[in-house]
Amino acid sequence: MSDWTDIGALSAIPERGARLVKTAMGCVAVFRTVDDEIFAIDDACPHKGGPLSEGIVHGRSVTCPLHNMVLRLDTGLAQGADEGSVATYPVRVEAGRILLDTERLRRGRVA
Amino acid sequence: MTRNLIVIGAGMASGRVLEHLFETQPGAWNVTLFNAEPRGNYNRLMLSPVLSGDKTYAEIVTHDAAWYEERGVTCRFGEKVARIDRGAKIVVAPDGTELPYDKVVIATGSNPFMIPLPGHDLDGVIPYRDLEDTERMMGLGSAPGARAVVIGGGLLGLEAAAGMAARGIDVTVVHIMGHLMERQLDEAAGYLLKKALEDKGITVLTGTNSKQILGEGGKVRALELDDGTELPCDLLCMAVGIRPNVALAKDAGLAVAKGIHVDDQMLTSDADILALGECVEHQGAIFGLVAPLYDQAKVAAETLGGTQAAFVPKEVATKLKVTGCDLFSAGDFAEGDGRDDIVFRDPSRGIYKRLVLEGERLIGAVMYGDTGDGAWFHGLIKDRTDVTEMRDTLIFGPAFQGGAQSDPLAAVAALPADAEICGCNGICKSAIQTAIKGGAATLSDVRAQTKASASCGTCTGLVEQVMALTLGDGFEVQTVKPMCPCTPLTHMDVRRLIKAKALKSMAAVMQECGWTTLCGCASCRPALNYYLLCDWPGEYQDDDQSRFVNERMHSNIQKDGTYSVVPRMWGGITTADELRAIADAADKYKVQTVKVTGGQRIDLLGVKKQDLPDIWADLNAAGMVSGQAYAKGLRTVKTCVGTDHCRFGTQDSTGLGIRMEKALWGSWTPAKVKMAVSGCPRNCAESTCKDVGVICVDSGYILHIGGAAGLHIKGTEVMCTVKTEDEVLEYTAAVVQLYREEAAYLERMYKWMDNVGLDHIIERVVTDADSRKALADRFYYAQRFMQQDPWAERTKPEYRELYAPLADLTLEAAE
């Protein structure tokens, strides 16, 4: 079951930027790319927990602001020589509003 | 037996239905055709050539009176159908007559959307939809000095703008998004399009919002923008989108969402009523281009004839019918998981091509400048062709397919002698070979003698291949360190090109320098942002999203994600009031640590992101501004107590330090800049390990440059000695400006000095007084735009929300 929750307007996120959503399971970073695509991933870098929402967004990737690990926004996987990943969450845009599937964020993560 | 068919709307979609009907079911239908416009079916697409004067209305009529007459169609043009009574199976004409029907086809098209800005109902505010609108715009062309504004930089708006411009009207396009035709084009292609339109004399304002339309005596007079600018105009055309025209269907009780709901057979929720064209919604999609409507028309005709057919939506391609703006876009060109981009740019010819591949298939294409292969790419997308085999040469189009893969040198060898290698300077292969045979042995020799690859540099690889071919083993390809994986150019190449070609936006740099990625990476974007900011003060808009977190947040991020806040303490001098305000802030925002920094000021560490605007506002209120402890810019000017108190002091080192900090704060530089002023050669402020250090002596001031004490400990070099404080300021501004203009991003002053040599700096800043003055002038000019406290700016409401979470779901989740 999905649980689509309206978390705000697409325009509230700067292009090539991110905003945070606070949840019971920690912060989720919601990104907007140059092509106006939206992605939601955990806001903690697999390296040392850096806030990914503060990184530079390029293409469909973000560079962690603390030590430059590059993560894919769509898969959550680290790029290049680095290893690691973050959780991703289904998210979509409808009529200019961002809908986040909060299913896993309310009940805890399924393995 | 003939049956009654009533067609509502004589547009492009229903026109096609009629053609199919009369061809496949002659004599089967008794057709009555209503149209709100006082005319029959014409080619609406061609209104643009009519507007620009390339065609006349007579040339774009699809069905004339004779056509309808021959087929026995009862035409009721200029009559807008009032109502459909489904119970009685009648259509009610505007004059009240009732016509019984067996079947109805609704093809009412769409209504242009008018933004309800104040003044939108003034005379002279028009959409762009039909012949009347077109004639309105054409009429303006005969008035000398006529001005028009077009709101909307999409397909329609640009055609309106180009058409009017062709008639000598002074046109301004106002577009809310960052680049033109954002739905069909990416930023790079949008940039090229903008340039081409500007070459036609059209003013293009992107990222611009309208506030209201101003009128005079009920007639439009000007458009007022958000920032208060007024654009005077005699006509204002709004082309911001269309809405399916569903009023009639809704009123008749048919299922309607965004458009009139139809199934694969083009049947509405009533089996006797069909609908097609821009007024319908099929599987959630609505339509704005004519190609799918023709498919729908075919299906609708078959459904009427009782045969089974189904409408299948296909990829559609977009072209703009403005001469000189050759663009093409098809499919899906968003970046994606498992998707790859192939980008090709030819800056000298203004060509940009981008293909998007998913697995072995081509799924999208955007092209500008050379769209000859558009149809071929569109075919590959529609047919879902496996392109694995031709992947490497795909972007060069069908002409390059089929042959054996050859190595690049062989390809260069095969080029004819007059093949152009360097597009910027028009240098052909034989010219380069002649230079080489005449003794040019290195790339720089060839550049010097032929100018090949000396302008934009993107043909460097080709030139090197010609050299390798001509010189054989005698040639070794030079290795220069490119700026980042997005470009083969070095930092210095890019800086040179930004100046030489007057590139003033990130998109312009990426296009003109042949970037191979879509929007750069985390290493080139901050560098480009700096170069543009430095070279075009007051013109280039700083791009927050291309800055590292510290500079974007105007605070240093800590390992736990909190921030540190360091207010400026001019020359290391503070007051009891400032200290009290700092102490209050530390209490109020539960600051974890208060520390005196190595830069003679106080650091409040561990502030939460959402508290930043508040703590800044408090510090601002006490007269303090950001210390920019995070910036590639001026950090601190350390001072000693000097003549004020010290028994050895020779000059007012504290006062001078404060003057310097006040003159230089806010400037962005390639890397951080630190300064110090010591009152005597004992050097208590550590001037000899700063980027710029001043040592006061009895006779004046010794200016030191190029020191650092971080990763590398580097003593300064003496630049010169000057006599007055004013001179210290002028020389300092000049040397900092020279560094700003010449260094690579992230290159500290001492590294730049190693590269260009101290002599060069002395020549430009000390020996040549004119050069010094010009540098200082440029520095202070830029400072007019830089010296704004970023904290004060970011405590404004429009910024504040960016520091707060978008949503907080913790409360809900706890329920």
Ligand code: SRM
């Ligand atoms: C706060 C401070 C340490 C302190 O507690 O005293 C400090 C803190 C940091 N320094 Fe520093 N430096 C501080 C004075 C210095 C000094 C001494 C000075 O300025 O007189 C130096 C050596 C002098 C020099 O720069 O030549 C210094 C050499 C560095 C370097 C090495 C720079 C280099 O080119 O070699 C870095 C790394 C860098 O910039 O890439 C650095 C980087 C940093 C950063 C910004 C690291 C970062 O990017 O997060 C630290 C931020 C901590 C934080 O969260 O606030 N810090 N740092 C000092 C702030 C001064 C100020 O008021 O603005």
Ligand SMILES: Cc1cc2nc3c(=O)[nH]c(=O)nc-3n(C[C@H](O)[C@H](O)[C@H](O)COP(=O)(O)OP(=O)(O)OC[C@H]3O[C@@H](n4cnc5c(N)ncnc54)[C@H](O)[C@@H]3O)c2cc1C
């Ligand atoms: C200037 C311009 C340029 C364009 N360029 C292109 C292009 O290059 N490529 C492309 O693919 N598409 C282009 N289009 C879009 C294309 O013209 C439309 O997609 C197409 O015309 C839609 O056909 P339609 O039959 O659905 O609607 P229309 O052609 O709009 O016909 C609908 C008709 O129904 C009439 N009507 C509405 N309500 C009633 C009523 N109650 N009673 C009677 N009649 C009614 C209207 O007056 C209208 O004449 C362009 C459009 C414009 C305006």
Ligand code: SF4
């Ligand atoms: S620099 Fe010289 S004069 Fe100034 S405080 Fe130090 S010792 Fe005293």
Ligand code: FES
């Ligand atoms: S915490 Fe992200 S790279 Fe170190």
